[in-house]
Amino acid sequence: MNIHIKNIRENECVCDALILPAVEGISVNLKALGASVTALMKRISAAEFQGKKNELLLIPAPADIRPKRILLVGLGKKEAVNPETVRQAGGKALGLLRNSGISTAALSAAMLSDLALSPAYFIEGGLLGLYTYDCYKKEKETRTVRAITVLTSPSKSLDDQLRTAEALASGVCFARDLVNAPSNDMTPSDMAKAALSLKGKNMVVRVLEKKACEKLGMGSYLSVSKGSAEPPKFIILEYNGAAKPPVVLIGKSVTFDSGGINIKPSDGLEKMKYDMAGGAAVLGIMKAAAALQLPVNLIGILPATENLPGGHATRPGDIVTSIDGRTIEIINTDAEGRLTLADALGFAKKYKPSAVIDIATLTGACSIALGNETIALMGTDRSLVSAFRQSADFTNEKVWEMPLYDEYLEYLKSDVADIKNIGGRTGSLVTSACFLKEFAGELPWVHLDIAGTAWTEKDRPYTPKGASGVGVRLIFDLLLRLKGKAA
Ligand code: BES
Ligand code: MN
Ligand code: ZN
Numbered sequence: 001m002n003i004h005i006k007n008i009r010e011n012e013c014v015c016d017a018l019i020l021p022a023v024e025g026i027s028v029n030l031k032a033l034g035a036s037v038t039a040l041m042k043r044i045s046a047a048e049f050q051g052k053k054n055e056l057l058l059i060p061a062p063a064d065i066r067p068k069r070i071l072l073v074g075l076g077k078k079e080a081v082n083p084e085t086v087r088q089a090g091g092k093a094l095g096l097l098r099n100s101g102i103s104t105a106a107l108s109a110a111m112l113s114d115l116a117l118s119p120a121y122f123i124e125g126g127l128l129g130l131y132t133y134d135c136y137k138k139e140k141e142t143r144t145v146r147a148i149t150v151l152t153s154p155s156k157s158l159d160d161q162l163r164t165a166e167a168l169a170s171g172v173c174f175a176r177d178l179v180n181a182p183s184n185d186m187t188p189s190d191m192a193k194a195a196l197s198l199k200g201k202n203m204v205v206r207v208l209e210k211k212a213c214e215k216l217g218m219g220s221y222l223s224v225s226k227g228s229a230e231p232p233k234f235i236i237l238e239y240n241g242a243a244k245p246p247v248v249l250i251g252k253s254v255t256f257d258s259g260g261i262n263i264k265p266s267d268g269l270e271k272m273k274y275d276m277a278g279g280a281a282v283l284g285i286m287k288a289a290a291a292l293q294l295p296v297n298l299i300g301i302l303p304a305t306e307n308l309p310g311g312h313a314t315r316p317g318d319i320v321t322s323i324d325g326r327t328i329e330i331i332n333t334d335a336e337g338r339l340t341l342a343d344a345l346g347f348a349k350k351y352k353p354s355a356v357i358d359i360a361t362l363t364g365a366c367s368i369a370l371g372n373e374t375i376a377l378m379g380t381d382r383s384l385v386s387a388f389r390q391s392a393d394f395t396n397e398k399v400w401e402m403p404l405y406d407e408y409l410e411y412l413k414s415d416v417a418d419i420k421n422i423g424g425r426t427g428s429l430v431t432s433a434c435f436l437k438e439f440a441g442e443l444p445w446v447h448l449d450i451a452g453t454a455w456t457e458k459d460r461p462y463t464p465k466g467a468s469g470v471g472v473r474l475i476f477d478l479l480l481r482l483k484g485k486a487a
Pocket of ligand 1: 257259275332334336337361362363364365422423428451
């Protein structure tokens with residue numbers, strides 16, 4: 001989408017639709033519409049537009065102004081408007097324009113300036129909301145909003161905000177594409193290809209093959225791939241934007257999770273293609289960071305593999321050895337994500353990172369506890385946890401902290417090995433993280449379980465159904481907060 005800034009009055013802007021954000025009580029900032037206002041106000045009240053949150057009204061424009069149509073978009077109560085309200089308005093508004101076949105628009109920034117909110121939030125929501133996934137369909141959605149003009153005075157800070165919005169949206173949509181892709185076209189090798197496509201300025205990408213992983217002692221990670229004919233790929237991205245200890249991002253990248261020998265029930269099994277959403281989010285973040293050349297030092301790690309049953313597959317009861325020499329008794333082959341992450345956490349230690357964040361569709365128990373709205377967060381670093389809370393508030397990628405008390409470790413005691421990979425039915429959201437904590441050790445670490453949020457069954461204001469790309473905006477915002485400090 002082409003985004004421009006133009007400092008002209010709303011009534012002079014040639015476009016298919018002029019977007020006017022309005023708060024409740026229909027206070028639209030109409031100063032710039034001059035003489036047409038009275039006529040317009042009549043039409044608005046006749047249509048009973050109230051300015052409620054995400055309310056839309058598309059009407060023909062009065063004849064004496066240049067825009068062809070006017071699109072009113074409600075922001076709700078004035079006191080409550082925040083960046084998220086504006087993102088949602090952007091998603092809803094551009095969605096309606098696209099569905100009405102309207103391809104050029106202008107956004108009046110007057111109301112948003114009154115509210116001290118950047119129009120970049122509107123653009124961010126718009127770009128995210130226009131996402132479609134139709135590459136496997138003969139009939140494609142060809143309509144889209146091609147160009148939008150933001151009507152306001154140009155400035156360096158607005159330029160920067162718009163550039164960030166575009167980079168973020170492109171990172172999120174990159175992640176969504178990878179997650180929406182079927183597992184036959186998103187194997188570990190395909191994920192490696194996607195990672196390699198991000199090579200560029202300050203970005204080095206390496207892929208460790210099975211042999212190299214064996215040499216490093218990643219018996220835990222490799223045990224997951226044994227039932228599959230697809231070779232595992234341990235993917236490493238190094239983005240060096242600053243000479244500081246790095247932040248390591250680890251993303252669960254199980255490209256299909258059948259459960260392995262502990263095979264899952266067939267109902268909904270097709271959804272298990274999204275078990276690599278953590279890895280996809282890490283790639284989305286790396287892409288956005290590189291696009292903006294963020295002054296941070298970032299490492300992305302994706303231990304990619306399939307989890308399938310087969311003659312060579314790992315059996316329940318097998319004991320494997322992780323990268324740090326500890327033995328793991330595999331009670332359930334369906335608790336495979338933590339086996340891949342254990343070795344990735346061990347591998348991360350060599351970077352002496354200032355922070356380690358793992359993001360994973362780790363447990364069904366996560367959605368039982370928190371539904372599809374909230375990410376479960378657990379970690380050992382209090383300042384990182386509180387930074388995450390702030391980023392969650394700002395991005396509306398919500399997090400809720402679950403406890404990691406030592407008592408839960410009891411659940412993971414094995415009679416024959418150093419630890420076992422599941423802790424039983426109760427508390428399994430927490431015990432999965434306790435397992436990871438054992439391998440994170442002294443690292444300043446936070447774990448995000450996105451099992452409930454990585455996929456949405458319903459359209460949301462700027463998240464069409466399917467892969468949500470959750471985590472990209474959250475962690476990117478966190479990186480901005482750490483910038484200059486930890487990162
Ligand atoms: N990938 C699943 C978790 C999952 C479930 C993600 C549903 C998204 C939607 C994970 O590998 C898994 O199978 N976890 C098991 C763990 C159990 C065997 C302890 C689970 O949660 O049932
Ligand atoms: Mn599983
Ligand atoms: Zn899984």
